[in-house]
Amino acid sequence: MIEMTAVQLGKQIGQKQISVAEAVEASFAQIERVEKDVNSFVTLDKEAALKSAAEVQKKIDAGELTGPLAGVPVAIKDNMCTEGMLTTCSSKILSNFHPTFSSEAVLNLQREGAVIIGKTNMDEFAMGSTTETSYYGPTKNPWNLNHVPGGSSGGSCSAVAAGEAFYALGSDTGGSIRQPSSFCGVVGIKPTYGTVSRYGLVAYGSSLDQIGPVAKDVTDCATILEAIASYDRKDSTSIKREDTNFTEALKADVKGMKIGIPRDYFGEGLDPQVKEAVLKAAQELKAQGAEVEEFDLSLVEYAIPAYYVIAAAEASSNLERFDGVKYGYRSQDYDGLHNMYKKTRSEGFGAEVKRRIMLGSFVLSSGYYDAYYLKALRVKALIKQAFDRAFEKYDVILGPAAPTTAPKLGESLADPIKMYLGDIYTIAVNLTGLPGISVPCGMDDKGLPIGVQLIGNRFEEKKIIQTAFTYEQTRTLLYSPLYKGIEKEAR
Amino acid sequence: MSKQYETVIGLEVHVELATKTKIFCACTTQFGGAPNTHTCPVCTGMPGSLPVLNKKVVEYAMAVGLATNCEITRMNKFDRKNYFYPDNPQNYQISQLYLPICRNGHVDIETPAGTKAIGIHEIHMEEDAGKLIHDEWEDVSLVDYNRSGVPLIEIVSEPDMRSADEVIAYLEKLRLIIQYLGASDCKLQEGSMRADVNLSVREVGATEFGTRTEMKNLNSFKAIARAIEGERARQIELIEEGKQVIQETRRWDDNKEYSYAMRSKEDAQDYRYFPDPDLVPVMISQEWIDEIKAKQPELRSEKLVRYKEQYKIPDYDAQIITESKHMADIFEATCELGAAPKKVSNWLMVETMRLLKENEMEADDIKFSPKNLAALIKLTEDGTVNSSVAKEVFEKIFAEDIDPDKYVEEHGLKTVNDEGALRETIEKVIADNPQSVEDYRNGKEKAIGFLVGQTMKAMKGKANPGKVNQILKELL
């Protein structure tokens, strides 16, 4: 059963071929087999999942729940609040935090009959590209346990790639859905900023954060995105959209679609095997009738420094609320108020989080605000202009999701700049609020997946979904080695 | 002869707006309530919560800006002011630094030297902090977020004031304007209006400003006046001793009449302001400004003119009544109920003012309802009670807002209008006081006053003195 996509499973549940409880049991059976190796989850709650499965089953039987995701088990990234269920952001400082409300995206899924099985591991507060900065230990790549799954939504992507969850929600601030999706051989979408409510998402960089789906294929992703996209009056940056019927774009047709390939995305630092696989995907789309052309996007190398200033600045402020007063960890041993703050935060946050808080506090401090923060906002405006120009000519921009395949565990953390450089192809999309999708397009010689990234103009998810769907039809789904020994039922 | 110093004062006035809900969440702003019962994830800084702006806050801020001759900023943003303190649940306050909603205004105050304009540098919108209570038994503080997120406007003046009198005149003026707009009740004691004083001194004739300090915790006009005097003296003493005034925030202790520096090493004043990414810009169109202007309630100057025309009350009366919006509201509502305006005005100006003074209250503290004042006036008009009884009843209305009809009935205070009984009493008074009768008949007009008094005494005050007079004259 676990080889099914979410939509396939949903159909079977709807037709009473499979019960919701059986689906939950199947997920937990696989979790029992592989979780000790991959560590995709911070929290698992089988009891709650089975209870929720029974409720959902009743509604399905009563004909109250008829959607494509009704009864399908899901894993939620641990930076989305889930009422009553531990929400840690993979940090010690929230190691005991039980939210009293659920994030809007999760509520939207639950309205569709989703059954939450647990909360997935991530880089602490989403700050990282490898899921190694988690307080709860690193997640491993289901394709090769010596490699990282990418990050920060590494747990969500590995849970899907390992068959532990039928689909998952991730969040993307600088590539945190697309890059681990690429590393784990799954599909992930970062929607246009404002499409999915951020209410209940523990903020990292508020102007950049977006929640999105992680799943086995494009059909699942479009279906999930359709379910979680909503206008939310609790989120001032939420956008009223009429065009969120994303599954309409699941058409195998790219005739006349204009695809631009930025030369700047294929320069120095790009692994030749990744380059080859991504360009091959472009050729495939051309063969399907798309017009493919190279062009100069420009400013690519400035996106990372601009991003790190903006994200760190926002993060330094967003994370001020973690102080041991209202919730979360409080140091056991302190002397007075300010010492309590310092001890709590120094003990509660990990090294990477502290690094970014320090940088963010510095770039906002008096004397540096103009030179760093405002400069970064000006560069962001320039990058936006570059993309606006590109979308005057192209429907979709195609490139790699990451310069390499998944690095080995422990390789990246030593040199932060090198780790940040890994986000070079994904970051500009967050700065400019655009939608992007990562779809598997091959493997390297170590057997690690490669992903191709498609970027759309704002509100044009449908174009990237349609392009990705068309491309996906030319391939077969990938299953990680962790499926071995599981009887093949579907597909 | 020692040097002459001039005090230079600018004010930062925080005013709590009279909205029903907080600035960024749908929690009530109602005063009181058990700790943390008027709170939600937003105003307690829960992870994942997000702010959404209350439209009414923008409208009140615009209204105050327009009434104080400010320019309204067309593109507004909110900024985060970052500092750690437990009364501030997010450890940043959402405020406006770069693009405040109002700029370059002024209000005119009256000084002995004539009218003076006090410049308003800016008005910005922000959220209030929670309340800290220091525990009596344990070495801890307790945090209550009921006030956290209550909307404030901060009105920042230019350093245009030179004395405590000017400061108080400016505050009174602001208070009246804002009260008339209905934007706040502006009560200093309850903290819905709070003034921080920026003060520096310089030698008379100097063109440069001296180093200023900021004083907080001033919760009455008297405390403000004392703090200004105290800080002026402290700064002059420092300068005379050849020491430096340090730019710092000081907390005024009104009991000790001294201010103390609040700064410690642990709160470096570097707020790292930046635009709040959780909120979107507020664009204010000319149409919106016109709409607010059109909705602007009558201001005091307009009321003064109308009172004289519509109610035909003297300028002096109108001045006193309109000094408090609350009093003016009571005046109008009482007249609306049919009471004669001049009678209403008399009750307010004489008895009400006397009782306020006796009880050390302000006009804003008046609790009685127009209905009961109007009823009392009716009782005096139709002769049901005489004026001395009316005063007695009014004291009850002032204190407890009693229903005068019921009260007079229950306490048997009605003037006796039964002519038979009255005549009987008067005849007895005449019989008992032959000397006074004799005097009157001999042309001593004053003697009748004694006879009226005696009658009133016999009637226990419940007679109409006019009527008594009339019958006496008739019988004599």
Place this chain on the structure above:
Amino acid sequence: MANIISDETMEYVGILAKLELTAKEQAQAKKDMESMLDYIDKLNELDTTGIEPMSHVFPVNNVFREDVVENEDEHDKIMKNAPAVKEGSFKVPRTVE
């Protein structure tokens, strides 16, 4: 390395951010910060004269809430995760006055 961060600056930023680093962490953080800032200095290669700083990427404006009370007393929920509570309030070390 072009950017040199002094120990005083690190200490100052630590006060702002309420972080207390060990000597070892401090040395590492200083090194990281310097190399990050060197990297960020790359932004200065771009001429941004006349470019407005872009804080919000989409022109969404005037998102308001009407002034209507919707929230009820949620005291127990609000206090549920508090590390220390007394008399219905969050308990903290005594604040200095």
